[in-house]
Amino acid sequence: MPKVEHENIDNLNAVLTVTLEKSDYEPKFKTELNKYRKQANMKGFRKGKTPTSVLKKMYGKGVLADVINEMLQKELYDYLTDNDIKILGQPLPSADQEPQDFDLKTLQDYVFKFDLGLAPDFEVQGADENTTFEKMVVEPGEEMIDEDLQAARKRAGERKAVEDNIQDNDMVKLEVAELDSDAPKTDGITSEFSLLIGQNTNEELKEALTEKKQGDKLKIDILNVEEGRDEDYARKYYLNLSEEDAEKAFNNEFEATIAEVTRIAPAEMDQEFFDQTFGEGEVTSEAEARDKIREQIKSFYNSQAEALMSRDIQEKLLELNPMEFPEAFLKRWMQTNNEEVDEETIAKEYDNFEKNLQWSLIRNKLVEQFEIEVNNDDIVEAARRRIRQYFGGQSMPGMEQIVDSTAQRILQDQKQVEQLYEEVLTDRTFEVLIEKVNVEEKPVSLEEFEAAVETAQAANAPAAAEEEE
Numbered sequence: 001m002p003k004v005e006h007e008n009i010d011n012l013n014a015v016l017t018v019t020l021e022k023s024d025y026e027p028k029f030k031t032e033l034n035k036y037r038k039q040a041n042m043k044g045f046r047k048g049k050t051p052t053s054v055l056k057k058m059y060g061k062g063v064l065a066d067v068i069n070e071m072l073q074k075e076l077y078d079y080l081t082d083n084d085i086k087i088l089g090q091p092l093p094s095a096d097q098e099p100q101d102f103d104l105k106t107l108q109d110y111v112f113k114f115d116l117g118l119a120p121d122f123e124v125q126g127a128d129e130n131t132t133f134e135k136m137v138v139e140p141g142e143e144m145i146d147e148d149l150q151a152a153r154k155r156a157g158e159r160k161a162v163e164d165n166i167q168d169n170d171m172v173k174l175e176v177a178e179l180d181s182d183a184p185k186t187d188g189i190t191s192e193f194s195l196l197i198g199q200n201t202n203e204e205l206k207e208a209l210t211e212k213k214q215g216d217k218l219k220i221d222i223l224n225v226e227e228g229r230d231e232d233y234a235r236k237y238y239l240n241l242s243e244e245d246a247e248k249a250f251n252n253e254f255e256a257t258i259a260e261v262t263r264i265a266p267a268e269m270d271q272e273f274f275d276q277t278f279g280e281g282e283v284t285s286e287a288e289a290r291d292k293i294r295e296q297i298k299s300f301y302n303s304q305a306e307a308l309m310s311r312d313i314q315e316k317l318l319e320l321n322p323m324e325f326p327e328a329f330l331k332r333w334m335q336t337n338n339e340e341v342d343e344e345t346i347a348k349e350y351d352n353f354e355k356n357l358q359w360s361l362i363r364n365k366l367v368e369q370f371e372i373e374v375n376n377d378d379i380v381e382a383a384r385r386r387i388r389q390y391f392g393g394q395s396m397p398g399m400e401q402i403v404d405s406t407a408q409r410i411l412q413d414q415k416q417v418e419q420l421y422e423e424v425l426t427d428r429t430f431e432v433l434i435e436k437v438n439v440e441e442k443p444v445s446l447e448e449f450e451a452a453v454e455t456a457q458a459a460n461a462p463a464a465a466e467e468e469e
Helices: 022-039 052-082 142-155 203-209 231-238 271-278 286-320 327-337 343-369 376-390 399-410 414-436 446-468
Strands: 003-008 013-020 087-093 110-118 132-138 158-161 171-180 190-196 217-221 253-265 438-444
Touching (some): 003 052, 132 446, 142 271, 203 217
Antiparallel strands (some): 013 110
């Protein structure tokens, strides 16, 4: 029977020595070699009758290596499991491990030594009502509710022609004619196109248009209508030139006539608007609409506030649960798993790696302590939620069918399933933590809240950049 010896170097490092004697592996080796004999169909021998000496010569070393490795891994992990030894990363062959030469002429005993990085033994501190955290609370003002209600009315509104001066978000139809010394060019290019007045509109043109209305004329540079548009775009979308006219030259200066100006007229606050915006029968009056918007705003900021508090909880638990790690072992393990990464990069990334490892151990301890579970339905819903976020979290007709089909494709990718599992497990852990710790609500203005969010995002930016590298 294989023999395993355990030696603690210190409280962070240990060595496991596994001895496989000839009598441990030889029967399995012969069995596996015999399987090759039954399958082998070699020239000069009847099927299943190939001599053992020939099989050993051709397949012996590979078969023996597989048998030894399989037994070695089983003994190694059975020992760790049976003795409840918590390790970091994976066992690594010891630096003084002699290379093994699988000599088939004389089967021998094999000795393998593995270095272990030991996980610290601890109980999580700070995950109870004795630890207090602040949760910011944003109370929506009437002005904020007014803005959201007006925005909803505009989304549900219709564009109508207007005759007053042009404003932001107006749609302007321009009829343009190429100029030659301030006069329409003979046989010059004429065209028409519509332009949405907004942040992409060239600033000089936008300023000029806001002093105009339907029927007015002005000079424009056709290559400077919108920011980020090149000549090819101008040819195709402003001048409506075909591919055959790709080489056609033109002057940049055009006279533009404002043929039409349309503006979104906000929807009336009737039942049709309420049903379209909030769901059929959910709201029947302006007062109820305002209450619903207030709930939506509070829910939105509450989610962000809980995310900020979760970050504070994580930082506090890291502070209250300091740990020692086998640094040399972990750097070796990082190098083994990232052979293309040099020692300088590993040294640079190590502190962040150690912090992530510390949090992972704390989280896993909490999962065990609070018996947190994640099932398949949780992962499916997380996939659906991820897809909805691609659409800005808004519900649109027929969207759920797209969400379901796209989510099913995501769930075919095992790597993405594992990512979703980790996300759900972490979210569930924070949900439980928020219930366990003492939470004090702190009313803040929207400006204070947005400043806190900005600060948190700035603090996370360097870590995100490092991960991307």
